[in-house]
Amino acid sequence: MRTRRTVVVLAVSALLLSPATADATPVGGIFPHSVTLTESSLEGVHGTAPDATVRNVLTVTAGGTALRVRLSNPFGGTALAVRSVWVGLQPSTDSPALVPGSNRRATFGFRRAVTVPPGGSAWSDPLPLSVRRGDHVAVSIYAPGSPIDDHTFPPPQADTPGSFQSRAGDAGADESGSAFGTFSPGVLWWADAISAVSAARGTIVALGDSITDGYNAFGGGPRWTDVLAARIGTLPPGRRLSVANAGISGNTVSVQPNPYDPAGQCCGPPAPVRLDRDVLSLPGVRYVLLLEGTNDLGGGDYAPPAPATQVIGAMRTIAARVHAAGRRIVGATILPMCNAAGSAKEQARLAVNAWIRTSGTFDAVLDFDSVLRDPADPTVIRPDWRSDCYHPNAEGDRLLGESIDLAVFER
Template sequence: MRFRRTAVVLAVSASLLAPATAEAAPSGGAPPGWVTLTESSLEGVHGTAPDVTIRNVLTVTAAGTALRVRLSNPFGATAMTVRSVWAGRQPSTNSPALAPGSNHRATFGFRHTVTIPPGASVWTDPLPLPVRRGDHVAVSVYAPGAPVDDHTFPPPATDTPGSFTSAGPGDAGADESGSAYGPFAPGVLWWTDAISAVSPARGTIVALGDSITDGYNAFGGGPRWTDVLAERMETLPPWRRLSVANAGISGNTVSVQPNPYDPTGQCCGPPAPVRLDRDVLSLPGVRYVLLLEGTNDLGGGDNAPPAPAAQVIDAMRTIAGRVHAAGHRIVGATILPMCNAAGSAKEQARLAVDAWIRTSGTFDAVLDFDAVLRDPADPTVIRADWRTDCYHPNAAGDRILGDSIDLKVFAR
């Protein structure tokens, strides 16, 4: 424990001396001791920011100090100039008010403003803001005229990411009372895509997936399955705990193909292999990747036909190879039932992919989510009391998934 504490102190000192830079190489992004406490993968660019401040709210999944925030401009055709960023703790998700004295103005290489080129990301300098698992961190960003790189999805009811917008114009980041802001917009985030800190957690699990990971339609008053996993991590001894970063995007595909739902691709993010570096491998402290994706490929839509099993398998194999090459472990989860008739081409493709996930040896471990949620009387569907629709578990189903994960999978 003494060695660990020393490493953490050195990591903080090194970062305080480092200038703000664009996103780091996939193999790292921070000195030892840093982990990613939360993530919200950006999915597209939608217009230009008005003269307002956006107070983004994310829930962290582990304790930490020397907190840093990552802002990204992955899809903007022009540079974005960030004029001001503040970060503080939010006692209640129902209010934009912050805990008195917790709000701190961020710097980038000791500067208050930063310009982020198209396709780039920047981290703030460390902030004197300690957090515990479950704390809500409010990141207030003032970047009028910037391209709006966002994350937007119909969210679950509990601990959902979201934002408040100031009445404008001007910079309202310093307002701890929350009086400058309007109502909460659940599931809407601009520019803020990750928070990291120096943490006693030994690393980060990044859940790479689609709407089932993102939390779409997880109705019923409970958290997403990734949040359940984070809750359970808190029950472990401190030296075994891991943070959980949610890299789910609704509508996303695991293979490189046109998006089934949106010909512009703006709703659903780049395919998983395209976004793997930015959304997974560049994050600090990555130790495991948990892959649950393929439903949208196999299901197809108006803009793309159903993908064959071989296409999905090849994409998963490629992702696993890149994760291993980066020095991380990868856990594969089987694809959930999709209401396709027994014997149909879609159901046969799903069963083929799941059989490959279970038996190929490509993954370091397998979570059989299909077996957990399928209806014993009709294995082509999720059990009725655990689903919202054909593709998505409800909050009860998410709780079952999160509780079903054997934590020993993450013991190495």
């Protein structure tokens, strides 16, 4: 009897420590509640990593244990050669110091180093760490000479996601934080997702552009996705969900040249191109919340304004792929953009929003347009809720997050 029990324990331990995959439904039921606790989508390659350690800090949106971290090299022309990764808990973004005794050395298939080929990702083995909603998780990565796949559009607030960079060398084991410099909000290298075994019943992924990313949300408040996560986190345990933010500033919902960047390094691939990596490959995804189209309809120096049919076609394609993968999709209407009433851009926005509201393509609709538009001039966001023509301020983000009917995530 003792021998049989030992064999069973060893077999389960081996499965728990085996190289992780990005499947939403883990094989064999070993991770029946594996969900994505947080995400920060990568957008492009910007340079080569120096001989230094980057301490990425992300905030989790649900509690869990057996944490796993995903490192990605989607845009690098050469391999991401990671020499070491440490994962710990950070009490505050005011300092790179970690909670004493929380720092753990990550392994990948039981190895401390991992090589991620161009276009690839690697999940760490489960770590003996537990977190609560709102905890900051620090992922310290030492990969000198590797292409820097990053997220580099800082939100205005000094909160996560963000990172610290060390002096020369591998400083991942440093819990004191003395080897690291100041915090860079919004800047992350390679670490794009964290998952865990959780009591949360699944994950909502918010797929979007700068409005989801939190760009220009001036006023010091959280992003609308963070407001949503806080609200869902107060529900009874059986109704809770985690929220993963897959926003990239400048992103487009349709496959087209990026309006702002001919090199394709500022704003991530179009939403249909990154849908698998940034959404469907993540553990535990049950709902996708789509808020995109502003950059397509607005156009820029490198792409003309898109017609409504192009944006609608892209949204229809995304919804079909989400449904085919067995998930539900929630569509949000496009916010006002300061386009003159009757102009081609405004007519296109109104046509897309009318389609979102009435087509039946989405499992539910969030009418963000009606929440923030100015009753005196519906072509603009109300002045006290906007930072510019396209982006809500912190108060606008708060209103968006609080306007969401949580019942749409119980269907």
